[in-house]
Amino acid sequence: MNFILADQHLYGALSGDLSSRYCPIYATLFLHRLWALFAAFAVLALALFALARFVARSAARKDLAYIGACAVTVFAIGGAALVLVALSGCDGYYQAGLTWDWPW
Amino acid sequence: MSGDLDIVRSLAARYCLRQDARGFLELLAFLVVLAAAAVATLRSMRRRAADADYRRAASVWAGGLACAFVLSLGVGLTIFRWCAESAGPALGVVLPTSPQSGLDAMICYSMNAVRLIEGWIVVVVAAIAAIGLFAVGVFARRSWVSRAVALAGAVVALLFATASGFLILFSMSWCQSHRLF
Numbered sequence: 001m002n003f004i005l006a007d008q009h010l011y012g013a014l015s016g017d018l019s020s021r022y023c024p025i026y027a028t029l030f031l032h033r034l035w036a037l038f039a040a041f042a043v044l045a046l047a048l049f050a051l052a053r054f055v056a057r058s059a060a061r062k063d064l065a066y067i068g069a070c071a072v073t074v075f076a077i078g079g080a081a082l083v084l085v086a087l088s089g090c091d092g093y094y095q096a097g098l099t100w101d102w103p104w
Numbered sequence: 105m106s107g108d109l110d111i112v113r114s115l116a117a118r119y120c121l122r123q124d125a126r127g128f129l130e131l132l133a134f135l136v137v138l139a140a141a142a143v144a145t146l147r148s149m150r151r152r153a154a155d156a157d158y159r160r161a162a163s164v165w166a167g168g169l170a171c172a173f174v175l176s177l178g179v180g181l182t183i184f185r186w187c188a189e190s191a192g193p194a195l196g197v198v199l200p201t202s203p204q205s206g207l208d209a210m211i212c213y214s215m216n217a218v219r220l221i222e223g224w225i226v227v228v229v230a231a232i233a234a235i236g237l238f239a240v241g242v243f244a245r246r247s248w249v250s251r252a253v254a255l256a257g258a259v260v261a262l263l264f265a266t267a268s269g270f271l272i273l274f275s276m277s278w279c280q281s282h283r284l285f
Contacts, residue, residue, distance in 0.1 A: 007108075008108065010197050011108045011109075011111075011112055011197075013197070014112055014192055014195060014197045015111060015112055015115055017195050018112065018115040018116055018118075018119040018191065018195070019115050019119070021119060021122070021123070022119065022122035022123050022125075023122070059151060060148065060151065063144065063147045063148070063151075064144060067140050067143055067144050067147070068140065070140070071136045071137065071139070071140040074136050074139075075132060075133055075136045078132050078136075079129050079132055079133075082121060082125070082128060082129065082132065083125065083129075085118060085121060086118050086121035086122040086125055087122070088118060089114075089115050089117075089118025089119055089121075089122065090122075100122055100125065
């Protein structure tokens with residue numbers, strides 16, 4: 001019984017450590033920065049799509065612009081998903097000196 | 105008990121994503137660039153279907169890029185898995201599910217994941233540059249001066265890739281040996 005209680009205490013301490021290290025100090029500000037970054041990537045992807053659709057003349061340039069737009073879109077969605085999944089492990093606390101202030 | 109373990113493992117996975125977020129984002133960008141380069145090569149191959157030499161060179165190039173993509177994905181997944189498995193012991197709590205051997209190596213690799221990923225990217229880029237310059241030096245229909253410069257560049261890129269790979273392995277070995285003393 002005591003052994004199980006000791007284990008649960010250890011698990012509690014470990015869970016606390018794992019869910020408070022590398023967490024942002026201000027989660028709202030962190031998310032605002034993340035969405036601003038995501039919006040910048042979305043604008044870049046849209047610009048590349050527009051370039052491919054309306055400006056590029058040769059087939060090679062059209063291809064390059066479309067591939068670039070798709071690459072930027074995949075990176076923006078993948079990066080935002082990675083950051084959000086990582087952030088979901090925080091329980092609202094942070095450890096001084098081990099914070100995550102910016103998505104990068 | 106197993107419920108507690110599941111919670112700890114889930115938290116450990118997300119802890120690793122946060123700890124090495126910069127490295128994983130850089131690796132994601134690198135994977136996207138490799139995939140985009142491979143697709144662009146295949147598209148250009150389709151446009152120049154009549155040129156057999158170009159098609160052969162482009163298919164080899166796209167295959168090399170795909171190979172680099174798979175290897176880089178493997179490096180990222182391995183670092184992530186090792187980090188998640190060694191997160192408990194790294195914080196001082198050995199779990200029943202913690203690996204019995206190779207723990208020092210796992211902790212070393214996961215604690216230096218960002219440097220490791222950046223070093224890996226440098227090695228792969230240098231290797232790709234070496235292969236490309238070698239192909240230009242051997243197969244391109246250009247003057248002998250430009251072909252010689254391309255071959256010299258290939259040698260330099262290859263030496264740089266080898267030295268970078270050696271430095272990565274050396275620093276990881278150093279990290280592990282330092283833990284013993």
